[in-house]
Structures are given as C-alpha cells and as structure tokens.
Amino acid sequence: MTDKFAPAAKILKDHNYDSSKLIPILQKVQDEYKYLPEDIMRFIANELDISPAKVFGVATFFAHFAITPKGKHIIKVCNGTACHVKGSSFVINTVKDKLKLKDGQDTTEDMMFTLECVSCLGACGLAPVMVMDDVVHGQITPAKAVEIIDEVIASEAKNAD
Structure with a gap:
C-alpha cells in the first residue's frame, strides 16, 4: 500500500x-x-x-461530497428564484470573470478558489446571497463580490510573506 x-x-x-x-x-x-x-x-x-x-x-x-479537487476557498452563489430575480446571475458571471474560470471549470488553476452555484442557501430575505468560506454575504453585488475576493487574495499574499 x-x-x-x-x-x-x-x-x-x-x-x-x-x-x-x-x-x-x-x-x-x-x-x-x-x-x-x-x-x-x-x-x-x-x-x-x-x-x-x-x-x-x-x-x-450527496451534494456535500466532492469527486473533483476543490480550491482552498469555496465561494457559493445562490441561483434560486429569489436570488436569480435579484441579479445573482450577474454576480456569478462577474466571479467567473474575476477568477478567469472557463466554461465547465469551477476551480481556479492555482487551486485557490472554487465557485459553486447552488439552488438555495436558505437566506432568501438577503437575496442575492454569496457564501465564502462559510461567511454569508447578503444583498451581494458584482462589485462587492470582487471586493471580497480581492480581500482574500490580499490576505493570502500577506500570509505568504
């Protein structure tokens, strides 16, 4: 073995x-x-x-199991009805662009981030919702999503020093 x-x-x-x-x-x-x-x-x-x-x-x-490698930071964006109506598709597309994810790709090449589009995060009153590393971000905008990702990137760079 x-x-x-x-x-x-x-x-x-x-x-x-x-x-x-x-x-x-x-x-x-x-x-x-x-x-x-x-x-x-x-x-x-x-x-x-x-x-x-x-x-x-x-x-x-079971959705909580992963059969492909995931990044260090997991980003979940809800695309359920409430979030979709409030613009979650714009957040998803912006996150994909920010992370340079190609079609069919959900994890960055450096294994830093994984984007998961989920049907419901149970926070419809905060729509649209993004969860990153188990922290809920309600009423998320594309710009705020990028800001959160940039903060994580900066923190990772600082910790690497």
Whole structure:
C-alpha cells in the first residue's frame, strides 16, 4: 500500500471496516483528501467488499461530497428564484470573470478558489446571497463580490510573506 492510501486505510480501520458506515467513512476521507479521489473510492470499495458503483453512487448522490479537487476557498452563489430575480446571475458571471474560470471549470488553476452555484442557501430575505468560506454575504453585488475576493487574495499574499 502506498502512502497515499494510508490515511484511508486508517479511517477504514477506525470504522471497523463496516460498510454500513460508508457515509461517515467518506466524510472522514473527504476531510483528509479535501475531495474523494477515484482511486481512493475504489480502494474503499475493495476494502469494504462492496461494489465501486455503490461507493460512487453515494459520493455523487450527496451534494456535500466532492469527486473533483476543490480550491482552498469555496465561494457559493445562490441561483434560486429569489436570488436569480435579484441579479445573482450577474454576480456569478462577474466571479467567473474575476477568477478567469472557463466554461465547465469551477476551480481556479492555482487551486485557490472554487465557485459553486447552488439552488438555495436558505437566506432568501438577503437575496442575492454569496457564501465564502462559510461567511454569508447578503444583498451581494458584482462589485462587492470582487471586493471580497480581492480581500482574500490580499490576505493570502500577506500570509505568504
């Protein structure tokens, strides 16, 4: 077993190789790897003696699981009805432009930011809503979204010094 699989092996051992604990196992694995790598999911399936399809099915069914790498900072913009009516599409397009995201791309090449468009953030009264690193920003404008991203970029640069 390579070092890459060691954390997953420990998580499986901590859960007594119990396939009924697949969701908590995947949660811990995602905490460790920051997403669910395909080879790790296959390893889990093999170790739990279940089909890879079952593991992939769970990983793709629940929205909180990620099967692709995510950036250090997660930006969620609501595109539900209330937010859409209040202009969230302009915020989304501005964030995509700011982060230089191409069509189909949701994470920046430097793995600093991931943009997620979500159906509801549960804050319709604050529409449009953006959440960045679990901080809710209500009545967000395209300009304010860029300002928030710029603050994070500046903070990252300062911390790198």
